[in-house]
Amino acid sequence: MIASAEFTAAVEVGIAALCAGEEPPSDEEIWERLTGAGVEPWLAERLLIFLPMAYTRRLLPDVLYPETLTTPGGQVRLAAEPVFAAALDRAQRAGRAEIERIALRSAEFDAINNALHAGSQLSDLVLGESTLAKDLSPAGDGDGGVPSPRAVFLELLRAHGVPLDGETQAGAELCVHPAPDGLAMAQVDFAVSHPALARPWLVESFAGHGTTWREAIGRATRMFERGALHPIVEGLLRPGAAPDQVERQRYEHPGGPFEVVLGPQINLFTDRPVPSAAPVLDRLLDALRAEPLSRQVHGLRLFTAHHDGHLQTNEVLLDNDPWPTGESVTAHAESPLPDGNVAVRLFALLVPCT
Template sequence: MFDAAVAAGIAAFLNHPDHDEDQIVAVLREQGVADWLAERLVTYLPIVYGRFLLRGCTFDPDIVEGDARRPLDGDPVYRAAHARAQRPTRLELEQIGLRSAEVNAVNQMHDSKLEDLVFSATHLAAPLPPAEPGDGGVPSPVERFAELLAGHGLATGQDEHGWYAGELRFGASLITHPAPRVLGQLDFAVQHPALAVDRLVESVAAHGDTWQASIDRGTAMFAECSLHVLLAALVDRAAHTDQVEWERYEHPSGPFDVCVGPQVSFFAQDIPPAGDAFGAVLTALHAVPLSRQAHGLRVFLCYQNGRLITNEVLLDNEPCPAGMATVPEQRDDLPQQMAAFRIFAMLVPA
C-alpha cells in the first residue's frame, strides 16, 4: 500500500536537501500526506538508507518509543521503505542515508570494522503518531489499477510474483518529478503471453496540489486513453466497443487488427482530430519488422505556437524513428499557444 508514499517521501528529501526533518514533514503535509504517515516516512527513510550504507553491521530489529518497544518491520510503512532502499541511487544515499544517526556514529569512530559493530535498538525522542486506516493521502497506483480491472469485471489477485487477473499480470508505480506543484508520473505495466515484449508500459503524468490529486488524475487519464485498448486487445476483443475502434492494417509481416483508443487532448479541447497523423505513423511502420504478436503503439505530440516541441512515437516501449519522421514540424491549424494530443493503440495479429 505504501510504495507511492515512500516515493513521495524520497522526493521530499531530494527536493529539499537543506531542510531539517521537521521542515520535510511540513512539506509532506502541504502535499496532502497525513501527519502519521509523514512522520513515519521522515523517521524510517534515513534509517533504511543508512543501514544500506552500513551493510555488515548488526542492528537491533526493534524501535523504542518512550516505554514501548516494537519491531520495526511490524510497520508496513517501514517494510515499504526498507524494500525501496535495497535499490538506492547514489543521490538517495547521499541526501537521505547520510542523515542517519547510525551513520553519523560510525563516522565518528576510528579503526572500526563494520562487521564488528553492533547497534542497539533505535530510540525516538517522541513517539510517532498512531497509524490510521487508509493510505495516508498517497494512494498506491497498483491498487488503483486493480480497482479499475475489478470495475470491469476481472477477478484480481496476488501471488509471489505480484498482481494478476487471469493471464494478465499487472503492476504500477509512481515516479516523482521536481515541479512547482506536485507532479507524479504513473507507470502502468502489463505482461501477457500475447505481447511482443515481456512488459508493456503506459506512462501518464498529472499535476496536482496533493499527491492524492495527482495520482487520481493520472489514473483517470490512463483509464480514459489506454485501459480499454489493453483489455480489448489482450482480454476480450468483444468488450469495450464503445471506447475503442478496430481497423484492418496490412503490414509486410502479415495483417493486423489495430485497436485504437480515443484521442486525448491537452491544454486545449478543440484540437483537430489526429487521424491523419496517426495514419501516417501506421504507414511508416511498413518499414519496421513486426513479429506476429501484439504490439503497443503510443503517439504523443505537443506543439507550442504551432511548432513541434515533443515528438513521442513509441512502439513496444521504445522510440520509433520511422514513425517520428512522419510528424510535421509545424502545424498552423492548432487553436492556441500550447496544444498536445495522445493516442494509444494495440496492433493484434489478424
C-alpha cells in the same frame, strides 16, 4: 494495516522531500513539504523516521542492526511497520548520491560513525536500539494521502473482469518530478505483462499535477483510464469487456493482417476544438508497413505538443521504444492548431487477426 507494497508511492514522495534542494532540508522543512501536499501526519512521521534508517542499512550492510525501536510506550517491531519495509525495499535500488543524502540524516549512521572513529570495525558492530522521544502516531487505515497507483490499476482491471493470475501481471510505479512550491507533479508508469505481447512488458506513462499527491496521482490515473486502459483490456486482456470504449480497424501489413484497437484522442493545454489526428495515424500505419512486426500484440503511442504552430514535443513509441521513422512522420505533420498551446495523444494496440 495496508501491505508494504501499497506504500511504494508514499516512499517515492518521501524520498523526493528528503532530497529536495542543494542542501539537505531540515526535518521541519520536510514535514511542511509532505503535510502541505496532503500527506497525513502519521505517514509523514514514518517517512521521516524510517527512510533514513532503511538507507543506513543499505549504505552500511555489514553492521548488525536492531529489529526494534524504543518509544516511551514500549518497543516497535520494524518488521511490523509496512512503511519501513517499503523503504527498505526501495533503498536496495537507490543510487549512491540518494543513499548518502538520506542515510546521513540517521541517528544510527551517527552512532556507527562515532564507533568507527573510536576504533571499531564495521563487521564487529552490533548497534543498539534507537530511542524515540515520543510514541509513533497510530497508523491510519487508508493510504495516508498518497494513493497507490498499483492498487488503483489492479482495481480497474478487476472491475473489467480481468483475471490477475500467473498469465497476466500488472503494476504501476510513481515517479516524482520537480514542481513549483505548492504543486505536486506525478508521473505514473502503468505496466502490464502478457504472453501475447511482443515485449515482456507494455508500459504507458501519464503525468498529473495538483496541490496534493492524491489530486496529482488521481489525474494521472484518470488520464490512463481514459486513453489507454480500454485498448489494453479490449485488445489484450479481456476482449469484449469494453467494446464501446475503443475503435477498431483492420490493418494490412506485409507480415500479416492486424486489428488496430484504438483509444480516444486526448487533447491537452487548450479548451478549443482540436481536429482529429486520424490522418496522422493513417500515415504512421503506412510507414509501419516497412517495419517487421511479429505475430504478437504491439503497442503504438504518439504524443505531440505544439506552441503557436511549432512542434515542441514529438514522441512516437513502438513497443515502448522511440520509433524514429514514426517521429519523422509526425514532425512533418501540420500543427493541430495554428496558435496557442495544444498537445495530442493517441494509444493503440495492433492485435494479430486470426
